[in-house]
Amino acid sequence: MGSVRAQTTRTFRTKVLLPGGLLAVAAMASLAMLIPGAAAAGHSDSSSVDISPDQVTTKACGTVSVKGVTGSTPNAGNPFLSSNKTCLNGSLISYGNHYITYANPPKAFVDAGRLLFAQACSSCHGSTANGVSPDGTATIGPNLQGVGAATVDFWVSTGRMPAADVKAVEAERKETRLTAVQALELAAWVNSLVPSVPAVPFPHLQGADQSAGQDLFSLNCAACHTIEGSGDALAFGTNAPSIVNKSVTAQQVVEAIRTGPANMPRFSGNLTDKQVADITSYVTGRLQHPVNPGGFSLGGVGPVAEGFVALLIGVGGLALICFWIGERS
Amino acid sequence: MSDADHQPSRTRVPMPMAAMSDPHMSDAAQQPARVEMIIAIVFVLALACFVLFGIAYTQNWDYWTLGGSIGAGLFLLGFGLTAWGKYLMPQGPFVEERHTLRGTQEERDAMSAALVERTAVVVKRRKMLGGLFAAGAAIFGIVALFPLIRSLGPLPANSLEVTDWRRGTVLVDSTGRRVRRDTLVPGGLITVYPEHTVDPRTGFITEDGQAVDQTVLLRLPGGPFTTMPGRETWTPEGYVAYSKLCTHLGCPVGLYEQELELLVCPCHQSMFKVRDGAVPTFGPAPRPLPQLPLMFNDDGDLAAQGPYDQAVGPGFWERTT
């Protein structure tokens, strides 16, 4: 699709309609909070909050699977322990705090998502995304029910899904076949099957502390992604991707941290939203815009590249000068 | 003024001369004026570069100008001087005789005689004296090393073997926060330390702690499991803790691949299977990572059941399994 009209329409939908819609819903929900008895932020409401390991059922938020988030650390990804939370008509709209807002895609996306999923994803994940093919055997793709909107959005918006090579050890980041809105539509539909967390994160990085982020990054992330974020090969054909690649967005960084895609560990209760925002700010603000005051960075590979330059250009260059100065026979 | 008394009348020493076309000059010296001009220009450029460096420094200009100017200036200066030497100075080839280093046999014998026989004067038992002196000097050499080496540090004792983990020691993260039941979800990992051994303000180890205490805590999916026979109670609710020090060379094993359930050491890529007691399956590490037995205490914090059952980290002579 190359027509400027379609382009403008898509941009309009992504940049105007979607945030506008979410804001409108959030605004309505905030107003609704003024009405007594409606969903309140962060506390139990008139019906009991059932903290079973996997699910929470509340009157206003409906049934939400909180599998995979901590139940005791505040502001660490659990909607029921976040500073802000909005629910409406039995579904969780958004939650979070002033570091990260997690929001589920609008209900309107669900139908489009179902059609899109049938086209693009059901062949590997099953028509109901449960990892079961029509004849009852397991599909090549895993069960997606209960993974949450953020997971779907991450895999699709980074281009890893739809998978190009299903036999590859790991799906690699590539050119996205689907648009950002389409990713959200898929997320909306998958989430509608079993509403889960995390929802799609929207980080607010203005107040984030890059220095704290650097400290956390070096403890938790550098072991796989390298201290400069350039990524590297891991065991048996897997790898940790580069995050200095500028197409890695802040949203994707938060999604990866909170959902633990593929072989990456999943960080929930051990990192609060503030810490995640700090790390994200360091990655997108500093790693992706490295300060190289000393000259060319030689690829950021480290002492091996430096050694080659020292030997070939340094010693080699000086040897050439010797060649000029001295005799040759 | 009175020098005139000492010296004969001084005249120039006649040194023979030859022409520019002499083969001992390089070809470029046939046109000395041109070569001189080129070298002069090179020197002037070098001067300009140095001036530029001076300005760049005082005016605090950008880094590349600062470094490039001094580098270029030095290079031009050196190039000019070398070219001067190569093109305008006599190249030769000149010949110098090597004087034989060795002396005659008589000289050698005289030297050996001097060494041997001078010490034989008067004293009959020089070998005994010499031996005693040598022994004294040797003993001095040995004992002089005692303070140099021994005072450097304490004896290792069991410092390489014993960590600060005891029964009931609570696991905390680098901010001092205690690990609770749901701190990790399945697939998560965190670095933990014994409580009160990390200064939450700085993140550094306190006086009470040691670098060998560092432990990696993971949570595996799929319900209860046992890493090795006899360790059934060590992994409550899917939590498993291993020493973070690689048994190869002590690098922190912070790299975890959750689907492969593999801890990989970033230094030399030893791979440890987490579900089977961190047994090394690839790479140079010789032993599994020691496992810390875990339990939940009455407050719901994750704590150690006891110390590590063996020394952590790389191998050393006194290490027993």
Next chain:
Amino acid sequence: MSTTAADTKRSARAAMGPYGHVGKLVDELDDRFGVAKGGRVLLDKIFPDHWSFMLGEIALYSFVVLLATGVFLSLYFVPSTDQVIYHGAYRPLQGQWVSQAYNSTVHISFDVRGGLLVRQMHHWAADIFTGSIIVHMGRIFLTGAFRKPRELNWTIGILMLILAIFEGFIGYSLPDDLISGTGLRIGYSIAESIPFVGSYLVSFLWGGRFPGDIIIPRFYIIHVLIIPLVLLGLIAAHLGLLVRQKHTQFAGEGRTEHNVVGSPMFPTFAAKTTGFLFMVTAVTALLGAFAQINPIWQFGSYDASKISYAVQPDWYMGWLDGALRIMPSWEFAGWGHTIPFEVLLPAVVFPGLIFTIALLWPAIEQRYTGDDQIHNLLDRPRNRPKRTAAGVAMFALLFTLFAASSTDVMANFFHVSLNATLWFFRIAVIVVPIIAGFVTYQLCREMQGVHGIGKRKRAVIVRRSAEGEYTTVPAAPRPDDERTELDPEPVPVRIDIEPLGNGDEVRQPAVSPTGVRQVTR
């Protein structure tokens, strides 16, 4: 009585003698130190001109650069692991607790004007220093310059190489950043693995448990005082022996075992070598200006529980890292003790063996060839195929190990599994040196056997007869192609471009009191 000022000047100048101020200076120095005769010997000293003889000068002059830049850095660096809060120009470290050593190094890089340039020059010069030592060592080895009477000089050189490697390792560990701190942890474990003494060695050196807080100050004094002093002494001995025994030279026209042919120390060699000093400094400065090295601010201060992936030591330690990676995990544990062979063999025994062989090589070769003659003429590498092949095989082994230290980077770059890459290197480290040695040997034999190989070929004129038959006729030789041995004859020791001004005649040449003569072409 009333002498004018001009008269006074003229008589003062006359009193100074025909050579003016220089003559007066020579007089004064000669009165005190007796420099006239001996100094003349020095001025007339002959240096052979071959370009490969200048490789050692690269090492010497990069050492000078290291000393100069090192003095600058030592005025700012704080060798302490005490913790401070970073307040400086680099934002991502703002407010973090770091060690004093790290803090002062970042301070040098960002807050001291010219500091980053000097710091980078120092690190580049260190890499060039070790690199040029190895290249120089290779030249000495391949040409047999280590033979009698120069065995001691070879030994001194190998000692300097070992010291240079340690000095570099200690030097880049001083800033106490994450990457070099990891290297220190590995060094600690390697020392710890030595049987009987390992645990004592590390406890003494580190002053207790790892990381402790005394290792950085100790390394500092070793790096700025102890090793440089030893190196300076060894350099003085190395150069002193060179002056005493005179330089070796390749065989060629006029060159025998009993002379040295080349250019004189003053002014030619002095000019060329001083110019080269400036150029070595220039190359270091240009590298420091345009190529970033060791950006420690990106790594953060060292913490024993932090680690980065894809960490390697500096290149001259890379062969050890590669050896550690490919070694299988053979550890012996029994009878109450443990011997970690997977650490001991690659990191202690193997380098010990390499350096011992290197140190003893003159004796080894002398035993093998039975040749104990004095040699002042150099070999061509091709004329000693076994020695050349052995050297190339050793170099190939070390290079393969160096390549093995970046298995993860290679696996990533070539999209191959990490495990497969490691196995590739385990096999390569055995196969590659054997092949390299074998190929080198054959190449040397081939080059020996073909007359005139490496020399300019004579042109061949191809004639075609009317019947179509081709015949070849070699062309006439070019003037320089047929060189024969020439007899040196006494000729002028000095060439003048222009006359001295008072009508001196062209004299017939005299031999210099030091016996230096010219060779005619």
